[in-house]
Amino acid sequence: MTLADYMTVSALLFLIGVFGALTRRNIIGILMSIELMFNAANLNLAAFDRFLHPEGLIGQTLAIFTITVAAAEIVVGLALLLAIYRNTDTTYVEDFHLLKG
Amino acid sequence: MLEHIVFYSLSAVVLLSALAVVTLKNTVHSSLMLGLSLAGVAGLYAALGADFLFAAQIMVYVSGIAVLVMFVVMLLGRASDLHLRQVNEYWVAALAVCGVASVGLLRLAGARSATFAAAAAQPGTRIIGRLFLGEYLLPFELISLLLLAALLGAVFFTHKESAS
Numbered sequence: 001m002t003l004a005d006y007m008t009v010s011a012l013l014f015l016i017g018v019f020g021a022l023t024r025r026n027i028i029g030i031l032m033s034i035e036l037m038f039n040a041a042n043l044n045l046a047a048f049d050r051f052l053h054p055e056g057l058i059g060q061t062l063a064i065f066t067i068t069v070a071a072a073e074i075v076v077g078l079a080l081l082l083a084i085y086r087n088t089d090t091t092y093v094e095d096f097h098l099l100k101g
Numbered sequence: 102m103l104e105h106i107v108f109y110s111l112s113a114v115v116l117l118s119a120l121a122v123v124t125l126k127n128t129v130h131s132s133l134m135l136g137l138s139l140a141g142v143a144g145l146y147a148a149l150g151a152d153f154l155f156a157a158q159i160m161v162y163v164s165g166i167a168v169l170v171m172f173v174v175m176l177l178g179r180a181s182d183l184h185l186r187q188v189n190e191y192w193v194a195a196l197a198v199c200g201v202a203s204v205g206l207l208r209l210a211g212a213r214s215a216t217f218a219a220a221a222a223q224p225g226t227r228i229i230g231r232l233f234l235g236e237y238l239l240p241f242e243l244i245s246l247l248l249l250a251a252l253l254g255a256v257f258f259t260h261k262e263s264a265s
Contacts, residue, residue, distance in 0.1 A: 001108050001148075002217055007210035009112045009145070013119055015199045015206070020123030022195035023188045028128055028174055032135045035166060036119050039142045042158075046151045051216050057228045060154050061237055064229065067161050068244050072251035074166050078173045079258040086261075091177050094189075 006047035014040035025092050027084075031077050038070040107148055115141035126187050132174045136167035150222020153229050 013036055020033030042063040049059035081091065088095060118138040125131040143158040233241045 001104055002214050004210045004212075004214035004216070005108065005112075006145070006149070007213060008207060009115065011203065011206035011210055012116055013142075015203050016116070016119045016123055018202070019192075019195050019199045022198065023192045024123065025185075025187055025189050026128055026182075028170065028177070029123070029131065029187065032122055032131065032170060035135065035162075035170075036122065036138065039139060039162070042154070043142055043145060046146055046149050046154055049151070050149045050222060051213075051218055054219055054222070057225045057232065060151050060225060061229055061232045063151075063154055064157055064233075065240060065244055067157055068248065071161055071166060072247055074169065075251050076254045076258070078169060079255040081173065081177070083258045085177055092185075 003047060003051040006051075007044060010040045010043040010047070013037075013043065025094065027081055027091050027093050027096075028078075030093070031074060031081075035070065035074065038066060042066050104148070108145075111141050111144040111148060114138075115145065124188075127183060128174045128178060128187070129171070132167065132171045135170060136163055139163050139167055150225075152224055153226040 017033045017036035017040060020036065021030050024030050024033060045059040045063040045066070049057055053059065084096060084098075085091060088098065090096075115138050118134045118141065121134040122131045122138060125134065139158065139162040143155050143163060146155040146158055
């Protein structure tokens, strides 16, 4: 396998995530698409480590940091979603216009 | 040969389940597919020889985040959601954006089509541990603060205010 194969898979996964984040109406769907994008970035970091810098493993260390930030992000996102749902009674993003006046 | 079979089957699992995540109408199904896709990415880490990352992916993503998302989906889901459109009216524009971006990204990937792995993958947990407690000590401590802040934020946002 070459680096190009892993980069292709990761690029396609990222694009699927972008498409989902742009088109889903449900905010949980958007959060799931963002997780897919995080995973594409992590996969790229691990592949760079394996093919370009096999001695240092700095890419994998960065990927661990990314996983932690992603976990924090999804926890806060879902907590916010629960708070918004309690106020607006919906999970569809077009209906979130509390700040519109 | 075996490497090729493993890589292509894992990639197929990852990409098809990711497509299912963004296209399925039922959010419960797409959260299940998210778990499958994340498990497939863990398999790709194993194929890359990233052992610690594989374990972290299984523990944090597949058994943490996917379950958490599923929990919230089932908490907030309604029967009427199954009859509503889950994709907004801009999907053609989004598809165009993805198509334009794919040209650049795939060309970037194609430039590396002659890069092969130099040597067999070594176990990396020891090296990563030394990096965490040596060169990357400050980010490591900062990330623990971030986790604490996320914990407090989650408690704060979901806390129901008492009538006062």
